[in-house]
Amino acid sequence: MSGEILLEVKDIRCGYDGVPVIHGVSLEVRSGEIVAIIGANGAGKSTTMRTIAGLMHPLSGVIRFDGADITRTPAYSIVARGLAYVPEARRLFSKLSVRQNLEMGAFTVKDRGEIAARLDRAFQLFPVLKERAGQIAETMSGGEQQMCAIARGLMSNPKLIMLDELSLGLQPSIVEKVLETVVEIRNQGITVLLVEQLVQEALEISDRGYVIQTGAIVHQGTASELLASPEVRKAYMGM
């Protein structure tokens, strides 16, 4: 089911203010896949995603997306290339309406008709957002905000979407719904790279996974391999 390599991260090292945090991470995502990155708090999952998204640039290493080198490409051009990042803690534009948030997601698109069509698709995926279109983002519930954040990411019509801890602050029933949506997104032909604390749940919907620990990949494999691995079960699923 998986096709060409869409995203390729080769031995990146990253840090904040000169303090290294990622010490050589490599991974790849093939088009059509759902790939999970799992690891403990502070392992460097978000830093890896932020670097891929272009919010920061690696000290060394290479990132290639859809055949092009994007290692030093600024975030605002990366999204235009078809790589969207739904950041940790959602980061909606708090004082703007749901509709404005969604339209901002298609900021790189100029054609009004195209934007309206994408808005329709977002409302089909999350009907609740249609009812709440005029509501100010910060006044919505956590679950609604997460849906809005995913929908905003999809508004750029990405080839690959990175989802950083969708489950953060959500009750289990909502998490289940959100993860079902992730599968639906992939079935629409969008490749997914996700970071999740809920290792079991994440691996159940993923094709492959990487385990990251203090800034380095320590395990990798198909989702079922990782789910069966005693080390992974012991370290991340408390079994």
Add this chain to the structure above:
Amino acid sequence: MSLFFQVILDGLWAGLLYGLIAAGLSLIWGVMDVLNFAHGDFLMVGMYVSFFLGFLFKADPLVSWVASGIFLFLFGMLTYKLVISRILGKAMAPLLATFGLSMMVKNLVLNRFSPNFRILESTILEGRSFMVGDVIVPLPQFVTSLFALAVLGLLYWMLTRTRFGWAVQATALDGEAARLMGVNTEKIFLLVFGIGGACVGIAGGLLPSYLATHPDVGTLFSLIAFMIVAMGGFGSVPGALVAAVMVGLIESLAGFYIGPVYKYIAVFGIYLVVILIRPKGLFGW
């Protein structure tokens, strides 16, 4: 009674002018958390542009505001490129740097053009007025007020109704998230600094119709603008307008009914009370 209306209207004209001057300061603060200490000097530079266009080429302020608006748009962007962009986000650095810029611009103007008060003779609006009942409406102040309403209205429309405006708001709310949407926030900052400069440049362009130009003319306006921005709520353009009109009215009422020397005591006193009661300002987030 007509005396009361006279005082109120005089306050309104002053307030609308303050609103026009404060709008750019408020916008820049709202989007990039930078208090541009040189804002009053931007106004002063705008006045000099307009004065010299009038003095050398007989251009009327009613025309020259276009030139000073454009000049300050470029000056604002240059300030961003050369100074602010290098230190943005580094705590107090932008404030301290614009303080230095303020001193430098003021002293440069002082050095080149002397401390003399310069008055533009025979402008179109000079000395003209019309009556509404018993109340005198001076034309220069009235026209400046119309400009203030038009510019602020345009600014508000741009921020709330255009894609560029939404991108500005998104950048103000969460710069990183805006970049993830494809917004080149660096360009937004550059343009916002330019637009803030243009607003105060338009005010400066109009003022020589009724105010003398000199190197220190921006200082009091700067203080009043800071106060208005804090009072209206940092970053809120409508808040700035409301606070500006309040300040104009208080100034006029206190100046007339208590005495001219008390007007700024009243203004800054009420400012203190507002900030103590609502630290985020009247319309603050």
